[in-house]
Amino acid sequence: MRPAFDDIFMELAQNLARRSHCIKAQVGAVLTKDTRIISIGYNGPPSGTHNCDEEFPEVGCPRDSKGSCSLALHAEQNAILYAVKNGANLEGTTLYVTLSPCIACARVIYTMKIKRVIYLDSYADYKGIGVDEGVEFLRKFGVQVERFHKLVEQA
Numbered sequence: 001m002r003p004a005f006d007d008i009f010m011e012l013a014q015n016l017a018r019r020s021h022c023i024k025a026q027v028g029a030v031l032t033k034d035t036r037i038i039s040i041g042y043n044g045p046p047s048g049t050h051n052c053d054e055e056f057p058e059v060g061c062p063r064d065s066k067g068s069c070s071l072a073l074h075a076e077q078n079a080i081l082y083a084v085k086n087g088a089n090l091e092g093t094t095l096y097v098t099l100s101p102c103i104a105c106a107r108v109i110y111t112m113k114i115k116r117v118i119y120l121d122s123y124a125d126y127k128g129i130g131v132d133e134g135v136e137f138l139r140k141f142g143v144q145v146e147r148f149h150k151l152v153e154q155a
């Protein structure tokens with residue numbers, strides 16, 4: 001069976017997540033345009049700074065007020081920043097991410113004119129909070145957001 005591009009890119013995002021050095025959460029992202037990959041990212045402190053798993057193996061990542069790693073760029077941010085640093089135009093792109101965007105990433109995604117976001121797991125479920133505020137923000141302002149469902153798991 002020929003895999004769909006959605007399956008290919010989400011599988012890549014899941015593999016990228018496993019490269020994260022963060023202990024608290026591991027998230028991967030793939031940014032695409034017209035079925036081609038523009039950029040990739042996973043969560044972690046900026047390159048050349050910290051590796052959470054090596055520096056804080058006992059206590060885990062230093063937390064911010066929301067319980068996330070206080071040093072890390074999110075996977076979406078890393079993917080977007082790399083693309084922008086290299087002069088890519090992100091208008092009309094699709095972002096695959098293994099965890100739905102937080103509100104801070106949602107603001108960046110909207111600003112960059114990314115048109116579609118496909119996510120695997122819910123940030124709200126992960127955080128134990130009521131609403132996926134990032135997803136709500138994106139939908140409210142016209143970005144298509146879909147939860148990924150792998151075909152084989154629906155059967």
Ligand SMILES: [Zn+2]
Pocket residue numbers: 021022023024044045052061062069070071072
């Ligand atoms: Zn960390």
Ligand SMILES: [Zn+2]
Pocket residue numbers: 074076101102103104105106
């Ligand atoms: Zn985020």
